[in-house]
Amino acid sequence: MAKTLFEKLWSDHEIQQLEDGDSLIYIDRVFLHERTGSVALESLSSDGRAVRTPGRVFCSMDHIVDTLPGRGDDTLVPAGKAFIQSTRQASRQAGIHLFDVNDFDQGIVHVISPELGIVQPGCTLVCPDSHTCSQGALGALAWGIGSSQAEHAMATNTLVVKKPRSMRVNFHGTLSPGVTAKDLILHLIARYGAAGGSGYAIEFAGEVIRNLDVEARLTLCNMAVEFSAFTAVIAPDQKTIDYLQGRRYAPSGDNWGAALDYWCSLHSDPGATFDREIDIDCSELAPCVTWGTSPQHACEITGKVPDIAPGAGDTDHATWRRAYEYMGVQAGQPLRSLAIDAAFIGSCTNSRISDLRQAAAVLSGRRVAEGVRAICVPGSQGVKRQAEAEGLDRIFMDAGFEWREPGCSMCFFAGGESFGFRQRIATSTNRNFEGRQGPESRSHLASPATVAASAIAGHLADPRDYLEGKPA
Ligand SMILES: CC(C)[C@H](C(=O)O)[C@@H](O)C(=O)O
Numbered sequence: 001m002a003k004t005l006f007e008k009l010w011s012d013h014e015i016q017q018l019e020d021g022d023s024l025i026y027i028d029r030v031f032l033h034e035r036t037g038s039v040a041l042e043s044l045s046s047d048g049r050a051v052r053t054p055g056r057v058f059c060s061m062d063h064i065v066d067t068l069p070g071r072g073d074d075t076l077v078p079a080g081k082a083f084i085q086s087t088r089q090a091s092r093q094a095g096i097h098l099f100d101v102n103d104f105d106q107g108i109v110h111v112i113s114p115e116l117g118i119v120q121p122g123c124t125l126v127c128p129d130s131h132t133c134s135q136g137a138l139g140a141l142a143w144g145i146g147s148s149q150a151e152h153a154m155a156t157n158t159l160v161v162k163k164p165r166s167m168r169v170n171f172h173g174t175l176s177p178g179v180t181a182k183d184l185i186l187h188l189i190a191r192y193g194a195a196g197g198s199g200y201a202i203e204f205a206g207e208v209i210r211n212l213d214v215e216a217r218l219t220l221c222n223m224a225v226e227f228s229a230f231t232a233v234i235a236p237d238q239k240t241i242d243y244l245q246g247r248r249y250a251p252s253g254d255n256w257g258a259a260l261d262y263w264c265s266l267h268s269d270p271g272a273t274f275d276r277e278i279d280i281d282c283s284e285l286a287p288c289v290t291w292g293t294s295p296q297h298a299c300e301i302t303g304k305v306p307d308i309a310p311g312a313g314d315t316d317h318a319t320w321r322r323a324y325e326y327m328g329v330q331a332g333q334p335l336r337s338l339a340i341d342a343a344f345i346g347s348c349t350n351s352r353i354s355d356l357r358q359a360a361a362v363l364s365g366r367r368v369a370e371g372v373r374a375i376c377v378p379g380s381q382g383v384k385r386q387a388e389a390e391g392l393d394r395i396f397m398d399a400g401f402e403w404r405e406p407g408c409s410m411c412f413f414a415g416g417e418s419f420g421f422r423q424r425i426a427t428s429t430n431r432n433f434e435g436r437q438g439p440e441s442r443s444h445l446a447s448p449a450t451v452a453a454s455a456i457a458g459h460l461a462d463p464r465d466y467l468e469g470k471p472a
């Protein structure tokens with residue numbers, strides 16, 4: 001019978017179907033971070049249990065660590081140091097691999113896992129972090145779990161999971177210059193709502209996906225959770241294979257050939273059926289930006305803050321009015337008239353080398369507008385080294401950006417650093433909820449190129465106005 005990619009990944013890991021309809025799933029890799037992983041490790045050890053296969057468990061310091069140059073264990077958030085030090089101790093005790101604060105490979109989990117070849121096509125990978133879905137971009141079944149499930153997975157190499165339904169989203173056509181994976185996912189969420197993917201494992205497919213590089217696919221899958229999906233997957237192809245070859249944890253020697261045979265079988269068979277299928281024509285898409293407090297509040301950068309949709313119910317009215325008020329915007333206001341206080345390029349959504357290159361292409365030879373504070377936080381030490389080797393750090397700093405050490409940083413007000421009260425931020429991150437980036441922060445989600453263009457303009461701006469050939 002024709003099977004979907006998800007079905008193949010699921011059945012290859014299903015140990016047993018349980019009586020209540022759940023399944024016992026074999027877990028190949030567990031990734032942790034100091035914010036939730038430390039809790040799982042400590043609880044496991046206080047229960048007297050060991051990590052069953054320490055060689056398959058990894059942990060990174062990313063959420064709370066400072067991203068200021070010269071950092072150590074001290075953090076801006078008072079309790080941070082304790083999290084960092086207990087994570088270090090618990091990781092040592094458990095014998096798992098820790099990417100410590102200033103490790104050569106330290107970075108955001110969802111950036112370093114692909115970068116080091118830890119996530120691979122056909123594997124199951126879990127992490128107590130909702131953006132684990134990013135890693136489905138390589139053809140893995142990867143999803144976010146809670147701390148107690150992380151304990152279960154570490155102790156037993158298994159998890160009990162309810163099987164999600166299946167959805168395929170087909171992106172057709174070709175993307176115009178300046179339109180990126182970030183714009184695709186914002187468009188999808190705006191069109192079908194932030195709950196549109198609820199209960200589904202989504203396969204992203206179509207010629208647009210085949211043409212995206214692996215890093216852009218990671219950006220797309222990263223925000224599947226903002227669409228409320230269980231996770232997202234993309235069939236591995238030659239780009240995935242080329243990306244993984246030679247990476248530290250990728251198979252080598254004879255194992256490489258065997259892995260390729262398996263990876264090449266990981267695609268939805270012709271005729272496989274999905275519980276839901278969506279088709280999107282991308283040829284006319286423009287760069288997107290959010291105006292409100294949900295990722296579904298996204299529209300084209302050339303547009304205006306929308307009116308409440310006709311026919312919206314009372315709850316929608318109240319939510320929209322609240323979003324207008326919180327964000328300090330009015331229906332009908334052109335998005336490009338919104339002056340920004342800050343620009344942030346970073347996070348597991350958009351802090352990879354290709355993201356930094358796209359932003360640098362806009363910033364090169366230009367200066368951030370007066371009064372705008374701009375920060376770039378590479379996603380990993382590897383990204384930072386590569387960027388510095390290419391001279392991108394100079395482009396960022398010459399434009400007036402701060403250049404930081406890797407980590408989650410101001411994606412999330414957990415590290416204790418923010419741009420300040422009620423600041424309006426053009427940001428390459430994935431969440432724009434109230435207070436997400438600090439007290440009353442006003443976050444406008446966009447691609448790195450759009451954030452860079454906005455930093456230069458001093459207001460939300462269209463990156464296409466800054467592409468090659470356009471006046472500076
Ligand atoms: C702290 C962590 C559990 C959280 C998540 O699960 O996503 C964070 O990474 C976030 O992005 O909000």
Ligand code: SF4
Binds near residue numbers: 129131348411412
């Ligand atoms: S970068 Fe942001 S979204 Fe990603 S894991 Fe860190 S806090 Fe979560």
